[in-house]
Amino acid sequence: MIVDSHNHLTKYSPDASQTREEMMQAATEIGLHGIVTTDHYDIGSITAYGQEWVFDPVEYCEDIYPHRRLPSRRQKDDPPGFLCGAEIGYIPEYIDRLNKLMTDYPWDIVIMSLHLVHGIDPFHEPEKIYKPSLEDTFREILEVIAESAEMMPTANIIGHYDYFSRYGPQEKSKMLYRHAPREFDHLFRIMIKNGQALEINTGTVEKLHLNRGYPLEEAMPDAEILARYKELGGTLISISSDAHHTNQVGRLVPETCAWLHKQGITDYVWFEERKPIKGTFEADENLLTALDKKS
Numbered sequence: 001m002i003v004d005s006h007n008h009l010t011k012y013s014p015d016a017s018q019t020r021e022e023m024m025q026a027a028t029e030i031g032l033h034g035i036v037t038t039d040h041y042d043i044g045s046i047t048a049y050g051q052e053w054v055f056d057p058v059e060y061c062e063d064i065y066p067h068r069r070l071p072s073r074r075q076k077d078d079p080p081g082f083l084c085g086a087e088i089g090y091i092p093e094y095i096d097r098l099n100k101l102m103t104d105y106p107w108d109i110v111i112m113s114l115h116l117v118h119g120i121d122p123f124h125e126p127e128k129i130y131k132p133s134l135e136d137t138f139r140e141i142l143e144v145i146a147e148s149a150e151m152m153p154t155a156n157i158i159g160h161y162d163y164f165s166r167y168g169p170q171e172k173s174k175m176l177y178r179h180a181p182r183e184f185d186h187l188f189r190i191m192i193k194n195g196q197a198l199e200i201n202t203g204t205v206e207k208l209h210l211n212r213g214y215p216l217e218e219a220m221p222d223a224e225i226l227a228r229y230k231e232l233g234g235t236l237i238s239i240s241s242d243a244h245h246t247n248q249v250g251r252l253v254p255e256t257c258a259w260l261h262k263q264g265i266t267d268y269v270w271f272e273e274r275k276p277i278k279g280t281f282e283a284d285e286n287l288l289t290a291l292d293k294k295s
């Protein structure tokens, strides 16, 4: 019964291939309680696709909004809920424009994500971002993510804190609490003060598992990160597949829920009209080991 809070559509995100109808079909097939489209709004990010990663918010909301169905009101046998959101890339130079974007449109969910550091994309130019030690790299990145949470206090979710785990030159590139304990604490304190949720992004889990050779359970977020977040008083966890293609909708969500269960986490959150809604989930902890045996 999960609402998957972070997904992309081909019409608005240049790196996605699924239509809204295809995404809804996939969400229905795998039994999601709801799904949210959160397309990229990344000012200044111009990539191989040759266009800036922004959409026209008026057109977007006019197109998406009429299809909304609140997961909180979903009845048995209804199709999955559907919500309207945006994934905003943090660019300090454009804070005023980004804050205006957040307030001027009827989003259910705003995700604040860091994709570029000092204007550099880790996917295209990793050598300009990654330092010889993961500690130095992740400390710097977490400081910028904390700044984004502080400067955009009304953003609902801090997206994929571990995005930079995906592209490091180190073989074992997963972000751990011990790489940057002070920076993690600082970030969590800001998020907790602002009521911002910590996103568990199964896209990162999948990439670490498939591309970096981590067994599935080790590809999950660092347990110490979750433990520290809870210890500091954090209660808002969001679950996201960050699907760009239909075969990614809900990817590894059951396994991730099983892992969260093992960490003592049995509820999560999504947002409707920017307000948090709590959900609970059941999970089969055997899923994790079963999958590792298969792979």
Ligand SMILES: [Zn+2]
Pocket: 087, 113, 115, 159, 160
């Ligand atoms: Zn992202």
Ligand SMILES: [Zn+2]
Pocket: 006, 007, 008, 087, 242
């Ligand atoms: Zn995304």
